[in-house]
Amino acid sequence: xxxxxxxxxxxxxxxxxxxxGRTIVKAKVHWPRCISGSEAESFCKSVQARRICxxxxxxxxxxxxxxxEQWLVIxxxxxxxxxxxxxxxxxxxxxxxxxxxxxQRRLQYHDTRKFGRFYLVKNPDEFFRxxxxxxxxxxxxxxxxxxxxxxxxxxxxxxxxxxxxIAGLGNIYVDEALWKAKLHPVQRAxxxxxxxxRTLHRAIRAVLKKAIQNNGxxxxxxxxxxxxxxxxxxxxxxxxxxxxxxxxxxxxxxxCIIKIIVAQRSTHICPSCQRLGQLS
DNA sequence: AAGAATGTTACATG
DNA sequence: ACATGTAACATTCT
Numbered sequence: 618x619x620x621x622x623x624x625x626x627x628x629x630x631x632x633x634x635x636x637x638g639r640t641i642v643k644a645k646v647h648w649p650r651c652i653s654g655s656e657a658e659s660f661c662k663s664v665q666a667r668r669i670c671x672x673x674x675x676x677x678x679x680x681x682x683x684x685x686e687q688w689l690v691i692x693x694x695x696x697x698x699x700x701x702x703x704x705x706x707x708x709x710x711x712x713x714x715x716x717x718x719x720x721q722r723r724l725q726y727h728d729t730r731k732f733g734r735f736y737l738v739k740n741p742d743e744f745f746r747x748x749x750x751x752x753x754x755x756x757x758x759x760x761x762x763x764x765x766x767x768x769x770x771x772x773x774x775x776x777x778x779x780x781x782x783i784a785g786l787g788n789i790y791v792d793e794a795l796w797k798a799k800l801h802p803v804q805r806a807x808x809x810x811x812x813x814x815r816t817l818h819r820a821i822r823a824v825l826k827k828a829i830q831n832n833g834x835x836x837x838x839x840x841x842x843x844x845x846x847x848x849x850x851x852x853x854x855x856x857x858x859x860x861x862x863x864x865x866x867x868x869x870x871x872x873c874i875i876k877i878i879v880a881q882r883s884t885h886i887c888p889s890c891q892r893l894g895q896l897s
Numbered sequence: 898a899a900g901a902a903t904g905t906t907a908c909a910t911g
Numbered sequence: 912a913c914a915t916g917t918a919a920c921a922t923t924c925t
Contacts, residue, residue, distance in 0.1 A: 619903065619904090620903060620904090623903075650920095677904080692904085692905085693903090693904090694903090694904050694905070694920095695902070695903060695904055695905095695921095695922095696902090696903080696921095696922080696923090711922090728921095729921080729922055729923065730902085730904095730920080730921050730922050730923080731920075731921050731922075732904065732905080732920065732921075733904095734905095769913095770913075770914070771913085771914065771915090772914090772915090775914085775915085778904090780904095780905085787903055787904070788902095788903060788904085789903060790903095833903095834903075836902085836903070837924085839923080839924070841902090841922085841923060841924075842903085843903070860903095880915085880916090881915095881916070881917080882904095883901080883902085
């Protein structure tokens with residue numbers, strides 16, 4: 618579910634809903650394995666009576682600063698989701714953690730596939746040390762992408778999916794960015810020309826910005842798919858150019874979009890726009 | 898009813 | 912050291 622734009626949407630919504638400044642009166646964990654690195658009990662004690670000072674995002678993580686030495690860091694993985702509202706008598710079996718706030722609301726963590734994780738971290742800089750640059754920040758220049766791509770024999774798609782190389786991209790937005798840049802996902806990174814790198818740089822940023830503007834991508838209609846803390850669904854699915862458009866026409870050349878497997882992930886390309894040079 | 902699904906990672910192999 | 916492949920995590924949907 619959540620790549621950078623979806624996580625950013627959740628963070629934006631949590632801020633809009635006034636999570637900053639709230640105190641966690643009590644925490645309950647219904648499925649202990651969603652807590653990483655500590656026992657559920659001690660985790661609950663650690664966040665109890667703590668005020669949430671700041672809500673932000675790094676890579677695909679939600680980062681909550683508290684009024685203590687520890688930060689609460691969450692990764693939604695595939696189906697994690699936050700719900701922030703007042704009531705709730707019966708809770709869904711997919712809600713694995715709950716935070717009771719000082720304004721009668723509850724912040725609930727919902728995750729059907731149970732891959733998401735909570736971390737208590739003392740030092741966020743250290744925690745995020747091995748993650749790559751944020752593609753929407755100023756530091757991510759064309760030159761930064763040149764450095765990333767340089768001397769890497771790897772295929773473009775797995776390289777861009779690697780969070781240690783660049784943070785925040787996932788299956789959807791890598792396919793979208795490569796389509797926009799007219800690059801084939803198995804193209805070797807080291808063979809890109811400077812002009813191709815420039816184009817890819819623009820494409821990555823454009824694709825992510827548009828997705829954030831649209832509040833993220835919600836695939837399908839099931840309640841299983843992405844929705845933000847307000848319950849809102851992203852509008853970006855209508856703006857996708859290749860992802861899950863197998864069999865449809867490419868909007869540039871009308872050629873038929875095909876699905877291939879790259880790095881064990883479904884990968885969507887226009888075989889006409891995204892051709893592979895002889896350098897592979 | 899088998900297979901795939903927005904993600905990550907540990908482990909194996911070349 | 913680097914590139915690639917497999918399995919696992921757990922559940923739902925097609």
